[in-house]
Every structure is written in structure tokens, then in C-alpha cells.
Amino acid sequence: xxxxxxxxxxxxxxxxxxxxxxxxxxxxxxxxxxxxxxxxxxxxxxxxxxxxxxxxxxxxxxxxxxxxxxxxxxxxxxxxxxxxxxxxxxxxxxxxxxxxxxxxxxxxxxxxxxxxxxxxxxxxxxxxxxxxxxxxxxxxxxxxxxxxxxxxxxxxxxxxxxxxxxxxxxxxxxxxxxxxxxxxxxxxxxxxxxxxxxxxxxxxxxxxxxxxxxxxxxxxxxxxxxxxxxxxxxxxxxxxxxxxxxxxxxxxxxxxxxxxxxxxxxxxxxxxxxxxxxxxxxxxx
Amino acid sequence: xxxxxxxxxxxxxxxxxxxxxxxxxxxxxxxxxxxxxxxxxxxxxxxxxxxxxxxxxxxxxxxxxxxxxxxxxxxxxxxxxxxxxxxxxxxxxxxxxxxxxxxxxxxxxxxxxxxxxxxxxxxxxxxxxxxxxxxxxxxxxxxxxxxxxxxxxxxxxxxx
Numbered sequence: 001x002x003x004x005x006x007x008x009x010x011x012x013x014x015x016x017x018x019x020x021x022x023x024x025x026x027x028x029x030x031x032x033x034x035x036x037x038x039x040x041x042x043x044x045x046x047x048x049x050x051x052x053x054x055x056x057x058x059x060x061x062x063x064x065x066x067x068x069x070x071x072x073x074x075x076x077x078x079x080x081x082x083x084x085x086x087x088x089x090x091x092x093x094x095x096x097x098x099x100x101x102x103x104x105x106x107x108x109x110x111x112x113x114x115x116x117x118x119x120x121x122x123x124x125x126x127x128x129x130x131x132x133x134x135x136x137x138x139x140x141x142x143x144x145x146x147x148x149x150x151x152x153x154x155x156x157x158x159x160x161x162x163x164x165x166x167x168x169x170x171x172x173x174x175x176x177x178x179x180x181x182x183x184x185x186x187x188x189x190x191x192x193x194x195x196x197x198x199x200x201x202x203x204x205x206x207x208x209x210x211x212x213x214x215x216x217x218x219x220x221x222x223x224x225x226x227x228x229x230x231x232x233x234x235x236x237x238x239x240x241x242x243x244x245x246x247x248x249x250x251x252x253x254x255x256x257x258x259x260x261x262x263x264x265x266x267x268x269x270x271x272x273x274x275x276x277x278x279x280x281x282x283x284x285x
Numbered sequence: 286x287x288x289x290x291x292x293x294x295x296x297x298x299x300x301x302x303x304x305x306x307x308x309x310x311x312x313x314x315x316x317x318x319x320x321x322x323x324x325x326x327x328x329x330x331x332x333x334x335x336x337x338x339x340x341x342x343x344x345x346x347x348x349x350x351x352x353x354x355x356x357x358x359x360x361x362x363x364x365x366x367x368x369x370x371x372x373x374x375x376x377x378x379x380x381x382x383x384x385x386x387x388x389x390x391x392x393x394x395x396x397x398x399x400x401x402x403x404x405x406x407x408x409x410x411x412x413x414x415x416x417x418x419x420x421x422x423x424x425x426x427x428x429x430x431x432x433x434x435x436x437x438x439x440x441x442x443x444x445x
Contacts, residue, residue, distance in 0.1 A: 001329040008290065008307035008353055039310075039349045040330035052307070054354060104419035106337055106344045106397065191418050 003042035007051045014140065017058055018167055022142040024051035025164040031055055033075060036103070036111035037119050061169065070136070070172035071095075075115070079108035079126075090176040091133075098125050098184055098200075104192045117153075118168040120160045120223070122258065123194035125186070127154060128218030131225055132200045133173050137162070140169040154223035179204050183279030186219070187271055195219035196263055197272045199251070201279045203234060210234045215247060215276060220257045220268045229254040230276060239284045248277040292356035296321055297365030305352045312336040314352030315362060323363040323392050327421070334420030337393040337400075338362050344400035363392035366399065374444070375399060375437040384433035386425040393420050398434045406442055410435060 009024075011017045021029065029051035032038060041047040055061055055075055063074040064086050071087050082099040085092030102108055102116075102125050116126040117137070130137075130150045137148040139162055146166070153160050162168060176182075186198035197220040203213040213234040218224035230251035237243035257268035289304045294314065301319040310329075315321050315338070327335035329348045336347040339361040366373040375398050378384070385391045394417070401408060401416045408416070417431055 002313075003308045003310070003351075005306065005308050007288075008351070010353075035349055035351075036331060036346075039351075040332075043330045043348070056354065100415070104334075105401065105416045106334065106346050106419055107331065107349075109343045110345050110349065191415070 001043050003039065004045060004048040006049055009051060009053045010057050011053060011055070012057050012059060014058060014060060014167070014169065017053060017055055018140055018142045018165070020051075020053045021167060022165045024053065027051065029053060031115075031118075031167060033115035034078065034111035036107050037115070037121070055167070063170070066175060067172075070174050073113045073171045073173070075112065075167065075169055077113050079103075079111050079113065079116075080105075082113075083108070087175070089178060090180045090182065091173065094176070094182050094184070094200075094202075095129070098129060101125055101184075101186050101195075101198075114168045114171055117171055118160065118162060120154055120158050121194070122157055122222055122224065123196075123198075123219040124224075125195070125198065125218070128198060128200055128216055128224035130171055130173065131218070131223075132202070132214050132216030133176070134214075135171050135173045137168060138170040138172065139163070139166040141166045145169075151225070154225070156222040176202065177204065181205075181283040183282030183284075185275040185279040185282070187275060197268055197275055199272065199275045199279045201276065201283055203239075203283065205239070208238055209236050210239055210243065211236075213247075215251060217251060217255065217272055217276070220255055220272050222256075222258060227251045227254050234280075239280070244277050244280040244284075247280060248273040251276045290353050290356075292353060294319060294352070294355055294360055295358070296360045296362060303352070307351055307353045309352045310348050311338075311340075311350040311352045311355050311360075312347035314355075315347060315360070318352075321362055321364055325389055325392050327389070327393075332421070333390070333393075334397065335390050335393040337397045337420065339396055339400050342400065342403065344397045361396070361399075363395055366395060373399070374440045375402070375434065378433040378437035378440065379430075382429050382433035382436060384425060384429045390420060390422045390425075394422070394430055394434075398437065402434070402438055402441055406438070406445065408438065413438070 030049040032052040032054045061075040082095045135150045139146040182202040203210045213231045215230040216226045230247040233247040233250045252269040252273035257265040294301045303318045325335040327333035331349045338347045
């Protein structure tokens, strides 16, 4: 239960960080941010990185500001920084509602938003939020910057399209308009546990009809994603029981759920349908 | 093997100069190399909360930080809670409310509660329940721990 030996690097600039990453990534060198997932994995010796590049002392990675219509979240911004709204308006409130579901209070003091996204646990709330709100990932390597849409970022369990020499420097979430409504629902067996399923929905109303619906599911499949079938069931409909049940059923039918010893696919589908319906009811209320 | 790094840990106001292997967790450095064994290790993978300490006044799990990362930071552990012979209000409340039995999880609960009551002296009962759900206790039971922290909150507020 003790991590294996590694070389420790503590760069203070982004340039230095990506240079170290370029040098050591081919030998399983890794970024260390909050460490709340990486260090337990190392304690189990499931991960044995030979080099850790600690970014906690890197200047300019702690930004949390609105720029060009998006909330920009730097690589060392902690979960706890969302305990109160990080920005005005609907997006700030949404992130604050979601954050209390992430692990526990002391974990949220160290763990980082970008670390969680780069780790790509299917049960990660932030991964789901970025996928459903069409965030953009900013990947930085020694050779430059690359923008990756969330829809092209999550590949499968703990696997993303980030290259091994790239630092997830920043995540940009588009600001939500003031008339956007949202609902979030998560189910797990104990507070702070990994989600068995969770959902985030957003939409706006124009002339009493739903427009721009986003319906997404996390925790149930190998990665979080928007469910086009559920969104189609909502678009142009009046909010209410009929539309919400149709969307919930469409989401459940579209899923390819993960299974484990306690949870079969049908259970996850039924659960997800209930969560989507409740999230839509929350959004409407 | 990796090279050792020389660091200074400020634990409860006293500097400890230690040479650490980067793979050593902060909990192990505090216990094995600074002699402060009040901090307990339970699961060693961030689940149980027994090793909770304050780093720069924020509760964190010392098994999920490496000692080398705490160089120059202000660390507070259970040994620093009492003021001389005067127990901290949380320590008194734990005794008065039978909030410990075997005592293994107690240092973690005390430091978690210290951190949250300093940050949010007016925290509601519900929010306190949520924060205290971070740590595991396997013998005393949670009811008396919650009762004790609520009592300490009320006493600390009245005294401030």
C-alpha cells in the first residue's frame, strides 16, 4: 500500500512543464495535479509512473475567469472552488449544484477539475458536465496548443484523445444564457460513492416549446455523452410529463450500459430513465 | 532509486528539516520522520479519512499527498489542538459526548471538524452531516461524533 519509487519534478512554468512531459512521457511520466485519483492508484501499484511532474507550483494554471463567452478553468483549479458560484448566472449555479456530489469535502480541497476530466472516469461528474455542455479542452504540448471538443475527447474508461505529451491546460465551458434551465440527478448507494448513473439536462423555452435541449448521461456507459435520441424527443415539445417520459425512455433505450457484479444493464437503463425524467422535472420546476 | 529531497515541514508551528524520498506520503513523513504519530493511517488510499490533517488550514488526506509536496506549507495535526494543558473545545466535546471508543479515527475527525468549524463557524447541522460523512468510524458510531461536533460548534460560537 505504498507507492513505488519515482523521480519528482516541480516545474514553475508551463513551458518547463510541457518540456518535462515531452522528455518523460514516453517512460510513463505523468502529471500530478490534485492526486486524489492518481495517488490511490499508485498506492495499489496499479500505476507505477517513473516520473511525476507536479504542476501545483506552476504559475498561470489557476485561472478561473470568463473569456470570450466561456468559463475558463485552469489545470490547478480545485473542486472546492465551485462550492460557491465561480461565475454569475446559470452556469455558476449549475456547477455549484453539481460539485457537492463529487467525493467528499477533503478530497474536493485537493482534487482538480481538469485532473478529473483528464482521468476520464465514467462516473466523473465534471466529465459529464463538459460532455453535455459542449466544453472545449485546451491541450498544451511542447509543440503547441490543440483545441479538442468534448465530444471528441472521451474515448472509453480512463482513456481520452489527449496525447501522452499533452497537458490538459484548461477547460472552457460555454456560458449558459439566462433563460437556460437545468436539472441534475445522480444515484449511488452512499454519499460520495461513484455514480451508478447520473444525468444532466438543459434546455430553453421559445413560445412555450423546448429548444436547444441537451440531455446527457454519465456513469452508465464507458464514457459520458449527449444522447441525441432523448434530445430529439424533447425538441419542439411543450415541457411536461409526456415529453419528459418520452425523452427518458429514449435515453434508456439508446444506452449501452456497463455491467458489474451488482448492476446489470437493465437496472442501469431503468435507473437512467428515472433520473432523466426527474432531472427534466427539476429543470421545469 | 530516486534521489532524496531536503524539505522543511512546519508542523504545529515547529520546523522539521527532513530528507524525504519522493514516494513517501505526507502521512508517513509526519509519523515516521517527524515523530508525530498522532496522525493515524487507516486505508492508505484516501477512503477512510483517519489521516486527515490541515495543510494551510484546509483539511486534506495526508495519505494522498507526498511529503515533498508539503515543503514550506503550514501543517496542523492533532498534537497541536490543545493549548498547553487546555483541551480544544472539540476535544472536550468528544469526551463529554462519548464521541470516541477505540480512538483510531478520532484524530482525523478532530482535524476535519477543526478545519470546517474554522472556515464556517455557522455551518448548519445538515451541512455538518455532509462534511462529517467524509470520514469512517467503525466502532463508536456516528451519532455521538455528530453530537460532539455540533456541541463544539455552539461552544466555539458562544466564545467568539
